[in-house]
Amino acid sequence: MLWLEDVHVRRGGTHALRGIDLEVQRGEIVALIGANGAGKTTTLLAISGLLRCQQGRIAFAPEAERLDIARMRAERIVAAGISHCPEGRQIFGNLSVSENLMVGAYLRGDRGGIERDLAAVHGLFPILATRAALPGNRLSGGEQMMLAIGRALMSRPKLLLLDEPSLGLAPQLVEQIFDILQRIRDEGTAVLLVEQNAAMALDLADRAYVLETGLIKLAGDGKALARNVDVQRAYLGVGP
Amino acid sequence: MTSAYVLEQIINGIILGSMYALIAIGFSLIYGIVRLINFAHGDIVTIGAFAMLGSVVALNAPFWLSVIIVLIVGAGVGMLIERIAFRPMRGAPQVTGFIASLAVAIIIENLGIMTLTAQPRNFIVPAWLGTFIPLGPLQVRAIDLAIVIMAIVLMAALALFVRFTKVGMAMRATAENYNVARLMGINIDRMIMLAFAIGSALAAAAGLMWGSKYSQISPLMGLIPGLKAFVAAVIGGVGSISGAMLGGYVLGLAEVLFVGLLPPEYSGYRNVFVFTTLIVILLVMPNGLLGRSTEERA
Numbered sequence: 001m002l003w004l005e006d007v008h009v010r011r012g013g014t015h016a017l018r019g020i021d022l023e024v025q026r027g028e029i030v031a032l033i034g035a036n037g038a039g040k041t042t043t044l045l046a047i048s049g050l051l052r053c054q055q056g057r058i059a060f061a062p063e064a065e066r067l068d069i070a071r072m073r074a075e076r077i078v079a080a081g082i083s084h085c086p087e088g089r090q091i092f093g094n095l096s097v098s099e100n101l102m103v104g105a106y107l108r109g110d111r112g113g114i115e116r117d118l119a120a121v122h123g124l125f126p127i128l129a130t131r132a133a134l135p136g137n138r139l140s141g142g143e144q145m146m147l148a149i150g151r152a153l154m155s156r157p158k159l160l161l162l163d164e165p166s167l168g169l170a171p172q173l174v175e176q177i178f179d180i181l182q183r184i185r186d187e188g189t190a191v192l193l194v195e196q197n198a199a200m201a202l203d204l205a206d207r208a209y210v211l212e213t214g215l216i217k218l219a220g221d222g223k224a225l226a227r228n229v230d231v232q233r234a235y236l237g238v239g240p
Numbered sequence: 241m242t243s244a245y246v247l248e249q250i251i252n253g254i255i256l257g258s259m260y261a262l263i264a265i266g267f268s269l270i271y272g273i274v275r276l277i278n279f280a281h282g283d284i285v286t287i288g289a290f291a292m293l294g295s296v297v298a299l300n301a302p303f304w305l306s307v308i309i310v311l312i313v314g315a316g317v318g319m320l321i322e323r324i325a326f327r328p329m330r331g332a333p334q335v336t337g338f339i340a341s342l343a344v345a346i347i348i349e350n351l352g353i354m355t356l357t358a359q360p361r362n363f364i365v366p367a368w369l370g371t372f373i374p375l376g377p378l379q380v381r382a383i384d385l386a387i388v389i390m391a392i393v394l395m396a397a398l399a400l401f402v403r404f405t406k407v408g409m410a411m412r413a414t415a416e417n418y419n420v421a422r423l424m425g426i427n428i429d430r431m432i433m434l435a436f437a438i439g440s441a442l443a444a445a446a447g448l449m450w451g452s453k454y455s456q457i458s459p460l461m462g463l464i465p466g467l468k469a470f471v472a473a474v475i476g477g478v479g480s481i482s483g484a485m486l487g488g489y490v491l492g493l494a495e496v497l498f499v500g501l502l503p504p505e506y507s508g509y510r511n512v513f514v515f516t517t518l519i520v521i522l523l524v525m526p527n528g529l530l531g532r533s534t535e536e537r538a
Contacts, residue, residue: 050419078425090420092413103413106406107425155425 001026001190002047002082002159007056007070009039009046016042018214019056024159029181029191031201031222033235034211040194041087043211044161047192048084049074062158079107083157087164087194089148093137097128100136100147104154113156121150124180142173149177159190166197178204198235202226210235244377249500250493255384255453257492258391262446263469264476264484265398266318266439272415272479273435274330276337280321280344281443282466286352286459288314288444289363289451296364303366307390307448314444315437322436327429352459360458363451387449394442395485402481411435415479443469464511468495471518477531486529491517 002024009017017039024030032040045051047058049072058070062081069077083104091100101121105114122129125146131139139147145165152160162181166174178200185191195201202208205222210231218225225231263285270278291313295306325344329336369383402408414421414431421428443466450465451457468491476487495514499507521528 048423050422073427074422075425075427078423084423086420086423090417092416092420094416095409095412099409099412102406103409103421103424103426106410151424 001061002192003057003059004043004047005057005059007043007046007053007058009042009051009053011042011051016214017046017053020211020214020216022209022216022219024190024192026158026190027185027188028206029185029193029204031193031195031198031205031208032211033195033198033201033208034217035234036196037213038211039214040211041163042214044084044086044163044192044194047077048082048161049077050084060159075107078155081156081158082161083152083155083159084161085148085152085163085165088167089141089144091136091139091144091147091151093135095136096132097134097136097139097147098132100151101128101154104151105156107155114154117154117156121153124153124183125150142169145169145173145177149180153184153189157189159192160184161192161194163194164196165193166195166200174200198231199226202231202236246501248378249496251378251380251384252500253493253496254489255387255492256496257489258388259446259449259453259465259488260469260472260492261485261488262391262394262442262449263465264472264488265395265481266443267470267473268476268478268481268484269435269439271473272481273411274326274337274432275334276326276341277470277478278326278439279338279341279466279470280325280348281341281439282462282464282469283345283348283352284314284317284440284443285447285450285462285465286457287317287348287462288447289457289461290352290356290447290459291444292448292451293361293363293457303369307445310444310448311441314447315441317444318436318438318440319433321440322433326436327432349459349463356459358459360456360461363455363457365452365455369452383452387453390445390449394445398438398442398481407434468511468514471514474518475521475528477528480528480530483528483530490529 004020004022006019006021007017008019020043032043034040042051046053053070059066060069060080060082061067067080069080092103095103101118108114127143128147128150131143136147165177181191181204193201193205202222202225207220208222208225209216210218218228218231266281270276288310291310292306295301295309301309321344325340326337329340365383369386371382372379373382373385402411410426411431411434413424414426414428418428447462450461469488472487472491473484475490476483491514494517495510498513499510
């Protein structure tokens with residue numbers, strides 16, 4: 001449902017993406033792994049429209065029709081069905097937890113559907129219901145991560161872009177969040193996951209891409225990549 | 241010094257503070273969302289006063305209709321200024337916007353002088369606004385009462401809008417983080433324009449009040465109220481709407497009480513006092529009364 005073809009992005013003076021091809025299909029979790037500065041976050045920003053790609057095509061097909069989103073404004077891309085949960089959580093600290101969730105549904109007018117999705121988010125993250133009236137900046141890091149994912153789900157996306165959900169969280173929490181990603185996928189939302197924690201990401205993902213200095217180095221089945229010797233050496237800390 | 245006299249001064253302070261507060265809100269609202277100190281904001285006060293005079297003279301409009309016209313003209317001019325002068329500079333360093341706002345101020349003031357002359361004009365208000373209304377031991381002019389009531393209604397409406405509506409929530413989100421607001425599907429250009437529209441409408445309303453109260457208007461009349469409202473916004477904590485309201489009333493009261501309670505020979509120091517207050521408050525509380533030290537302000 002998402003295709004990137006030969007996408008180039010220059011950021012400041014650097015050529016951050018040097019022609020990447022990538023695809024996400026309906027109902028799958030795709031992981032994007034790589035070292036710091038490889039271009040993982042840049043890829044997500046280019047998809048969600050916060051960064052412009054200078055060259056290449058980005059197409060998105062939530063339904064049968066294929067949309068060219070490479071030159072769409074960020075807010076139209078959200079409306080098309082892509083939701084981006086940004087790096088570092090970035091919840092609105094001055095807005096309450098429930099306002100953060102409601103602002104996620106900003107483009108929607110269907111009150112009934114919003115209510116149902118709010119209940120669904122509270123089902124995934126019960127803690128958010130008990131914290132509803134607290135300002136976002138009073139939450140713990142883990143709670144903020146849950147809020148950020150919940151907020152991203154409130155636009156009822158067909159594709160969820162998720163940037164470093166494990167960053168700074170206790171291992172137990174990370175596992176909990178990865179479990180929830182599976183549930184999100186099983187309920188019909190495709191996920192493009194950027195992760196430093198390559199072992200967990202490859203274990204969870206249906207497919208994965210390895211990004212190195214702005215180029216896709218490897219692609220394939222998540223579990224197969226986890227057995228790849230180069231990947232093990234570079235990202236999994238295994239072997240000589 | 242009788243207690244009735246002191247009470248009268250307090251009421252005068254509240255009236256002046258109401259106008260400062262309305263203007264200060266615009267400074268804070270606009271700063272909160274675009275990090276721009278808009279020095280053309282005081283000129284919207286002038287435009288509001290002339291729009292009032294124009295609608296009364298040219299259209300012979302009743303008072304309530306003139307007020308609505310003034311609010312609409314203020315909002316329109318604010319949006320126009322944003323679109324022409326500030327949007328093309330989005331992303332430029334803060335100082336660029338600051339200088340652009342000075343340019344806009346000079347353009348508006350000189351256009352006013354050239355088309356309307358610098359000669360002050362008499363403001364025309366309905367006769368009923370000049371009547372006195374008994375309020376306890378005091379006699380209050382109807383216009384003064386109207387100013388305070390109008391200011392409170394406008395501020396309450398703004399507070400409810402920002403706090404409880406979806407668009408108000410989107411404005412607060414935009415004030416906090418542009419990029420993440422865009423990821424929520426918020427059109428930030430529209431939110432910025434809305435901030436200018438609301439802030440400018442309130443400043444224009446203050447202009448019509450100023451004209452009604454002091455009976456004379458001129459193309460440069462907005463300068464001092466604008467500067468003082470800026471001081472009020474800073475005192476309250478620039479970026480904070482409730483801070484701007486509080487700052488406006490604190491400054492209005494302090495100014496009037498300074499003039500009213502000290503010996504008359506000091507009353508010439510009125511503006512010195514206002515700006516000294518600013519410096520002292522900034523020394524003691526660098527973020528203002530209600531400001532926060534973080535960059536997240538709404």
